[in-house]
Amino acid sequence: MAKAKITFEDIEQTVNVPAGTRVIEVSEKIGAGIIYGCREGDCGTCMMHVTEGWNNLTEPSVLEEKVLKENMAGRHDRLACQAQIIGDCKVKPA
């Protein structure tokens, strides 16, 4: 299975994950600082900033785009409960 590395910059921790893993599945297990609310892409609580490897996360869905816009997200902000890791990337809480 294809692997990818995700680095949580706030705790300086890198994890090797199977491609397709959602960020939420990793971040809570290792105690990274991204905070979750509804966990289903509606509330915007888990907005994170992607500092490297923006293109190595799955494209945001129409729903995620809408929530990002409503929450006045920056250009490289994503929802950690929605984004799936498909290549190396670095993230931190927005």
Next chain:
Amino acid sequence: MKGNIDVSAHRRAVEFADGVYWVGALDPTLRNFDIILTTANGTTYNSYLVKGSEGVAVIDTVKENFSDEFFARLESEVDYSDIKVIVLNHLEPDHSGALPELMRRAPQAQLYISQRATSMLKALLHAEEGLQYTTVKTGDSVSLGDRTLSFLHTPFLHWPDTQCTFVEEEGVLFSGDVFGCHYCDKRLFNDLVGDFRFSFDYYYAHIMRPFKKHVMDALKLIEPLQLRQIAPTHGPILRERPRRYVTHYRELSTSSLSRGIGDDDQSMIIFYMSSYGNTARMAEAISEGGSTVEGVRVSLYDLQGGETDPFVDLIEEADALLVGSPTINGDAVKPGWDLLSSLAVVNLKGKLGAAFGSFGWSGEAVRMIEDRMRGLKMHIPRQGVRVKLIPTEEELEECRSFGREIAEVLVGKSQTKEVIDFADLV
């Protein structure tokens, strides 16, 4: 400007600035609001009209079952065909209840809401198609001819959608729930009504307190305004010395506890409950471990030795909260849940949380407390320590390390770790 005002005796609009009217409703028999608040003399749902030379604006509406009173007051002053603008500063049903009927009666009116209000509007009106509205933010304004409505983006006071609207020519701020309170008085104005100071502070403590940071952000926008009156959506209109209330909000949003420690110190608070002293021993060891880290001040409390409210104040000021509970009948014990269910009035987002506890045979309490802390949007940097019955010296050493590690995360000393594999994560 004292006078015999009794808005319960009629259903007319009440002018309180040139071309600015109250068209709200009184709800004197209400005794409980939103489940979480008691209302000893009811509340008011304040709605307002602004008449300009080129049209009328309605600012907020009322709870649906008070629509008759609202529409009667509105009709006493304007025709529906004159309404050009409807502003909803906050979409909670006690302010948007009469909106669908108002939009039906004034179909030409343009609705102005904040960006964050759009999804709420759709969920409240269930009219996805054909719903016309304009989203506004700080700096945007709409002209009524000789009156201008300017918008202030003041989110999370107390919903994501909240905003304020200012009529510059009259110095009137329509503040939404900010500066409001549940206090029903037919005399309507702060210089005429009874003593509502308790209601004002009580409302702040339950509605605005979790959003202190957002209150401070909003005050930066509100304080420079040339304020002559504040017109909130609940309680008295603040026409006499309105700036006192702005100052009071700043005071309420500033730390109520003087921590007595340097600004650079991080406060780590440990609460425990213990039936046979085992969880207490763990708490002491965690405290010892935390205290070895420079820049961290550790406080240790037996939860059963205090009352919830002062502990909530303490937690609001803390940087890390650790809770220890034994497991009894597969659950954490009640004093712990009483504390953890009382924290919705303070903002814990991003603070460090951790749990620990001794157990007899199953030990569910620690994970349950961690889940509750995650629900409170706390950051759980380390999985909690569990010990079967009486902790050994080795297990107490593990507790010391745990306390030290949490404290190190607090001061940013946590060491960079090797790359780990997802499959190795518990």
